[in-house]
Amino acid sequence: MRVMVRFCTRYWSVIVPLLAALVLAASWGRHLGPILVTIVTLALVGAVLAAVHHAETVAHRVGEPFGSLILAVAVTIIEVGLIVTLMISSGEKAASLARDTVFAAVMITCNGIFGLSLLVGALRRRVAVFNAEGTGAALATVATLATFTMVLPTFTTSEPGPVFSGAQLAFAAVASLVLYGVFVMVQTVRHPDDFLPVEATAGLGGGAAGIAGGSAAADEDEHDEPPSARRALISLGLLLVALVGVVGLAKTVSPSIESGIAAAGLPQSAVGVVIALLVLLPETIAAVRSARRDRVQISLNLALGSAMASIGLTIPAIALASIWIKGPLELGLGSNQIVLLALTVVVGALTVVPGRATLLQGCVHLVLFSGFVFLAVSP
Structure with missing residues (x-):
């Protein structure tokens, strides 16, 4: 029995994707x-x-900032798969599902994961330190993408309701892809140093000894031997199996989720929140781990990179899928959602500019996230 427990504990990351595939079948x-x-x-x-787990293994092999990009893209694949499958199965009831899910992803990443990362980093050594240039560029890109794809449809007049016309939707999709592509080039080729962790100085923390200990922990993690090419390839294969399992199992259980939300008397938009929470669970775990290792910049890369990928890749994919999916595609946000988005951008900018944050900034973002969840349940 002990041998079996040890075997399962050691090889859980191999067993679980295969079990998920069997359960799906x-x-x-x-x-x-x-x-x-x-x-x-x-x-x-x-x-x-x-x-x-497997995305982190592959990311460790390729290094930063490519690692954060791999995890963000993997999570976005899950999100697109869930949205498309639910839109196909639910018909016109899912007209606003893409908007609700993407907006929830933005609120979760830019307030929930962002605030949690700052909170964990500040608790560890009083002040969370990060690179203001790279983080500011990422936040500006997220704000632009969100405005183009989810705010403008509310105010356009070519089509009735919060809906883009065909030409407008095509423009928004192409603009999203271009912005995301340029950001990836800047992050990985032109200015990768702007997205790497920075070291705190002795004057920013709770004494030189505490900072030295945190830096030592970060250095130890940073210099861990990367996995071999063989192990990385195995993890890549298991990552693909896990992603297929996630999308397929989510499609299987989605009718139960929808009926449960309806039975609880919650609005239909809560389905998008549940999907986003599920999809972003990997990012949340990875971001908290990085913050605990004094690598707050990596946590913020994960948060903002996921928000950016969620918009920049999901909206074009949904726009393409709308050719075959019948029914309208509502992308425009409501008034309370626009207010939350604007407040998130303003507060995020004020948080990013100094390049350091305390418990207060982390708590402010978490309160904004709590307000979003509350209004999603009780609009």
Whole structure:
């Protein structure tokens, strides 16, 4: 028995994706009772955790800032798959699902993960230090993408309602891809140093000894031997299996999620929040781990990179899928959502400019995230 427990503990990241694939094959196309829903949900959560583990392994092999980019793209693939499958299965009821999910992803990353990373970093050595140039550039890109794709549709007049016309949607999709592509080039080729962790000085923390200990921990983690090419390739394959499992299991369990939300009397937009929370669980875990290792910049790269990928890749994919999916595609935000987005951008800019943050900034972002969740449940 002990040998079996040790084996499962050691090789869980290999076992879980394969189990998720088996559960998917066994449950595909079947009506799920309470027991099957529980099994599928557990397999889904396990597949998400396995996906982040293997994405981190591949990221460690290629190094930063490519590592953060790999994890962000992997998570976005999951998000696009979930949105498209739900839009196909739900029809016109899912007209605003893409908007709700992407906006929830922006609020979760720019307030939830962002604030949690700053809070953990500040708790570790009183002040969380990061690179203002790279983080500011990422925040500006997120703000522009969000405005182009989710604010402007509310005010355009070519189509009734918060909907883009065909030409407008095509322009927004191309602009999103261009902005995301340029940012990736800047992050990985032109100015990669702007997105690497920075060291704190003795005057910023709770004494030189505390900072030296934090830096030592960060250096130790930074200089860990990267995995071999063989291990990275195995992790890449298992990552693909885990991603397929996540998308397939989420499609299988999605009717149960929707019926549960309806039975609880929650608005339809709560479905998008649930999807975004599930999809961004890997990013949250990875960001907290990095913040605990005094690598706050990596945490912020993950947060803002995920927000950027969520808009810059999801919206073009949904725009392309809308050619085959019947029904309108509502992208425009409501008034309370626009206010939350504007407040997030302003507060985020004020947080980023100094290049350092305390507990206060982390708590401010977390309160904004709490307000978003509350208004999503009780609009």
